[in-house]
Amino acid sequence: MSSFQEIIFKLKQYWAERGCIIQEPYDVEVGAGTMCPETFLRVLGTEPYRVAYVQPSRRPADGRYGDNPNRLFKHSQLQVILKPSPDDVIEQYLASLEAIGIDLRKHDIKFEEDNWESPTLGAWGIGWQVMLDGLEITQFTYFQQCGGIDLDLVPAELTYGLERLTAFLQVRDSVYDIEWTKGFSYGDVRYRDELQYSVYNFEMADIAMLWKLFELHEGEAARLLKLYDPKAADKQRFPLLPAYDQVLKCSNIFNTLDARGAISVTERVGVIQRVRKLAVGVAQAWADQRQPAVAEVAQ
């Protein structure tokens, strides 16, 4: 039986052998691996790219104080981006399941329609949820748009739910009972985070402080975007990645405020649009940044 970390090692190894850069988790809080610049920004443009990384994904509203066997404030996604998507991408994906010990001749695998959309990121794609013996283990998406831009190369995004996959392989009813490594359960490692973050997100987070932070980060992202000049000869230097970090901060603070019950009806749609505007702004500037400045073209 593979432990949680062995499953991660094997999947990383598998995708490394297929030409993926293995990245470490992004060091800013995100709600999903898709939001990391390694996905959100790298899928733009004409350069091929292949990357795999484990991303701890924070969803404040999904916290259950460590009580619910299947729900977590923070779960781990293995995010794989294959840009452009190879013709045999599904075969490669299925073989990755076999690499972690699932004999697919003895299990039932189905691809059920599930298109993905993130209004906050101006992104959407076509795809499936992959069901293994009735359990959703992966979201498989062919990206079509990101930041409101049609993608030049269509990437395949594979998002594995690592806790679920491990619980399946280890035949555990609760994620807290899965073996992280010999002698340590998932609960040993993570229970305290789940409890304490649930308490913070639902009960104790300072709403006024969070709003203030939201506005500060929003302001910084907006300030930078305003300064970006597509005609500048040295636009390659422009700090779009730091600007994007500010957007991610906004998104996470918004999610925390939401879990805290601090976002009213009238505010909600508006706040999502504010974050979207910034995300789309960064994506468009990023797509432009790789183009030569207008002045150079003219010469």
Next chain:
Amino acid sequence: MSLASLPFLLEIGTEEIPDWMIPAALESLRLQFEKLEIAHDSVTLDATPRRLVLRAEGLPARQADSEERALGPAKSAPPKAVAGFARKHGVAPEALTVESTPKGDYYTFVRTVAGRATLDILAETLGGIILQIGFPKTMYWTGKGGPRFIRPIRWIVALLGDDVVPFELAGVRSGAVTSGHRRLGARAIAVTIADYAERLRENYVILKAEERRNKIHKELAGVRVKPDAALVETLVYLTEHPTPIVGSFDAEFLALPEEVLVTVMRHHQKYFSVEDEHGKLAPQFVAVMNIPSDPEGFVRSGNERVLRARFNDARFFWQTDQKKSLAARLPDLAHVTFQAKLGSYLEKTERVKALVSTLGGDAHAVRAAELAKCDLTTELVKEFTELQGVVGGLYARAQGEPEPVWQAIYDHYKPESMEDAIPRNRTGQIVALADKLDTLRGCFGVGLIPTGSRDPFALRRAAQGVVKILVEGKIDIDLAPLVDDGTDGAKALAEFLQDRIRYYFKEVRGFLYDEVNAATAAGWSNLVDLEARLIRIRDLRSSPDFEPLAASFKRIRNILDQQKFTGVNATAIDEKLLQDGPERDLYDEYRRIAGQPIESVVSQLRPKVDLFFDKVLVNAPEDDVRRNRLMLLGTLLLEFSNIADFSEIVTTS
């Protein structure tokens, strides 16, 4: 000329197509193929999630030869002109024929054009045909500007007889190689038209939906599953090799409401639920897997574990939700958006409560309206949104609300389709009506009006629900004042409702369109009254005198319109101006029947009207006589106009 008869096979190999789109895609493929106008005997369509297949028999190897003819100079023309004509077509003058036409004899050039090889036509057109297949949503995968299809195309089999129809689409070359079941079959399988289905079968693909369906039914024969034809279809098109397996769950979960258990099984897991011999839910389920067997029980135990986790969640929600009563949740609705421009569900609740009172709802109905949306704040509804209303009803029952109240909450989203029943009691009907009317008024009021296929707030369904509840609940109220709040939206809404009313009576109730037009012209907004009048019109139709009378009414309508005659008033008829004979007879008949139902007078009235039109000149030279006649006819038309505008009836005579 010999026309060899060839079979044709086209298999579009794809990644998994959404099950519900497949049957329509096949029909679309057939249509595209038939547009080619290549002769063929029969077409067979088949599909699995990974292939759309069209097979046809009896295609000609070539299209028939055709003749092209060009008329040249007259036979009497000088040889130079004839030679010039021949040269133009690249032949010697002797190769021309002479044809007789009505204008004389002419030199004619006739060329036989060889029919094109069917293979060439197909090679040229198949790529385009495939991309023309209609899907609700498409994607691109080869890069920006690349072809669009429902999912990536990975292989194509295209055979005419023994030959590959060569073409390329999205970087895929057509060939004679298919692909088997994803895990049990070979990835590349050479096929001929004759062995295609058999080779697939050897590779764990059952090509025919019918056979997959039968396999599911047959293997379910020993299990008492709740019949669910729609779920069978989903599974038929979600698998290439379906095999049902029976799993079980802990009987203690049966303490949860059946609605919740069934929803988890049906909608979230695509399982059939199972009943015991008394029709009660049994602690079992049937999953359909995409492999032939589960000898080690992995699939069964995996599905059981997933279901257990789902049921545990549901039980957790069921228990936590009950810690706060529905009534206590009312203020929380301020945080749930109904629609950005229309505010929160709390505001909606206030409006619906007021409307329930306007509609004559009692205290139970007002209470139900107050609690109806409170389940939107429960965890169970957040998890299983399709159970909104039902969950509220179940909680209301558990919290001791009276039966009319909890049933009204439970039912207030009904009817959800034309086939669905209306709420079971009057309280529920009133609440459902108020809820739907409020949604319609609100959305139309802020300009959210459905256009074409765009109807994001399901307003058609809401309007259809209003119609169905009013008619089938026999709720005797006038819709017009409820709709008309004096805004621009109100007019659009009134028209929208009238459309749905016509649709309902025509498509659901089977009234003829002219009957519906005639009846609605006499008033559309009290549906109980409208239905009663429609039934009368339909019954009248069987009377042999009715249609001729209706034709006369149409004639009267036309005459009045032509003369721009208005101001009909029975007392304004001047008896002194009536001519003895058919005119006075008609007047006397009118006096005799006035106030009686049309059913009892139609047979006496008809001959009088006929005779009038036969003998009397309406358009009399004297002004006062003409006016008096128009007044008589107008009065007659008016007499029955509260039932219908009979001039709308389409007559065969």
